[in-house]
Amino acid sequence: MDMTDSPAVIKQDEVEGLLLYKDLIPRLEVAMGKFSKRNSDELIQPVRTVIPLQKYNGFLGLMPAYMVHEDVLCTKMVCFYKRESGSTLPSTQATVLVFDPEYGNLKAVINGDVITAKRTAAVSAISAKLLMPGQSEVLAILGAGHQAVSHYQVFTETFSFREVRVWSPRRETAAKFASSVDGAVSVCDSVEEAVRGADVIVTVTRATEPVLLGKWVKPGAHVAAVGACRPDWRELDDDLMREAVVYVDSREGATAESGDIILSGAEVFAELGEVLNGNKPAHRKKTTVFKSLGMGVQDAVSAKLVFDQWEQQRKL
Numbered sequence: 570m571d572m573t574d575s576p577a578v579i580k581q582d583e584v585e586g587l588l589l590y591k592d593l594i595p596r597l598e599v600a601m602g603k604f605s606k607r608n609s610d611e612l613i614q615p616v617r618t619v620i621p622l623q624k625y626n627g628f629l630g631l632m633p634a635y636m637v638h639e640d641v642l643c644t645k646m647v648c649f650y651k652r653e654s655g656s657t658l659p660s661t662q663a664t665v666l667v668f669d670p671e672y673g674n675l676k677a678v679i680n681g682d683v684i685t686a687k688r689t690a691a692v693s694a695i696s697a698k699l700l701m702p703g704q705s706e707v708l709a710i711l712g713a714g715h716q717a718v719s720h721y722q723v724f725t726e727t728f729s730f731r732e733v734r735v736w737s738p739r740r741e742t743a744a745k746f747a748s749s750v751d752g753a754v755s756v757c758d759s760v761e762e763a764v765r766g767a768d769v770i771v772t773v774t775r776a777t778e779p780v781l782l783g784k785w786v787k788p789g790a791h792v793a794a795v796g797a798c799r800p801d802w803r804e805l806d807d808d809l810m811r812e813a814v815v816y817v818d819s820r821e822g823a824t825a826e827s828g829d830i831i832l833s834g835a836e837v838f839a840e841l842g843e844v845l846n847g848n849k850p851a852h853r854k855k856t857t858v859f860k861s862l863g864m865g866v867q868d869a870v871s872a873k874l875v876f877d878q879w880e881q882q883r884k885l
């Protein structure tokens with residue numbers, strides 16, 4: 570591609586076909602490991618800038634990242650909203666801009682919704698691979714929207730659960746989710762019913778108050794907590810946050826943005842990257858929480874994969 574060319578525009582259905590978990594997961598592991606080394610000669614990713622859209626109960630997040638080993642410079646722009654429980658509007662909408670790091674020209678405008686869905690789910694799967702109990706048989710998913718679908722896909726592709734359960738505040742939303750995926754899913758009427766005895770719990774809700782209480786969580790279970798990405802929003806209660814060993818994607822992100830961490834006063838034990846680097850242990854036998862906030866480097870490796878494959882296909 571020449572630097573005077575118009576940028577490629579890569580749409581949602583194309584991204585869907587180009588971004589596969591088998592390619593994404595190892596690259597995310599490398600990127601998170603490098604991030605945790607904090608070597609600015611290799612990788613730069615500041616905490617995202619968040620602009621409130623007060624009139625619309627929303628936020629714009631700007632998520633730039635530069636990664637030398639992948640030679641990728643990009644920024645995601647993601648709008649996310651506090652929605653009513655029954656709203657059918659999307660909670661997040663995203664676009665990723667990819668630049669040539671040498672010259673600064675815009676190379677691609679990529680739909681960011683599939684990237685956001687898949688890279689978030691892939692990172693939760695990495696957390697589970699490291700932290701879930703050895704014999705994990707039951708997966709519970711709280712929330713039944715976009716992230717629930719991508720989490721279901723990668724968790725069932727990567728692990729073998731005997732049972733998968735789902736809960737949503739509206740039963741019909743959970744039932745619709747269950748009938749849309751390939752495979753059996755039990756629809757639960759309460760959070761307690763969904764999580765009792767579960768080995769792995771994924772929280773992918775729009776909740777702003779705790780929905781998952783520590784007293785319902787089996788000791789030793791792993792929780793991948795994906796929602797509640799504002800300092801005053803919660804998905805998990807204080808009991809769970811204080812009893813669990815807490816892992817995060819980025820310490821700076823978590824201590825700036827996670828209501829579950831800030832308001833509970835829970836201590837962050839490690840970043841996933843530190844575990845991947847062998848610098849911190851994975852406490853598989855203890856109750857663990859992975860608090861995900863999302864990182865620009867995760868979008869950057871995803872965008873690079875999509876763009877490289879899009880270019881290859883164009884040459885055929």
Ligand SMILES: NC(=O)C1=CN([C@@H]2O[C@H](COP(=O)(O)OP(=O)(O)OC[C@H]3O[C@@H](n4cnc5c(N)ncnc54)[C@H](O)[C@@H]3O)[C@@H](O)[C@H]2O)C=CC1
Nearest residue numbers: 654660712713714715716737773774775776796861862863
């Ligand atoms: N950590 C990260 O990197 C990312 C986090 N997110 C967050 O993940 C969450 C889920 O995102 P999407 O699946 O795209 O949203 P979505 O709007 O597609 O689905 C959210 C689901 O949450 C449930 N829900 C709605 N209101 C609720 C309430 N008051 N209490 C409990 N459950 C409720 C419903 O089942 C709904 O389908 C959101 O909070 C979003 O901001 C999204 C992208 C990346």
Ligand SMILES: O=C(O)C1=NCCCC1
Nearest residue numbers: 649661685798862863864
């Ligand atoms: O990383 C992301 O992308 C998001 N994180 C928190 C909320 C919306 C999107």
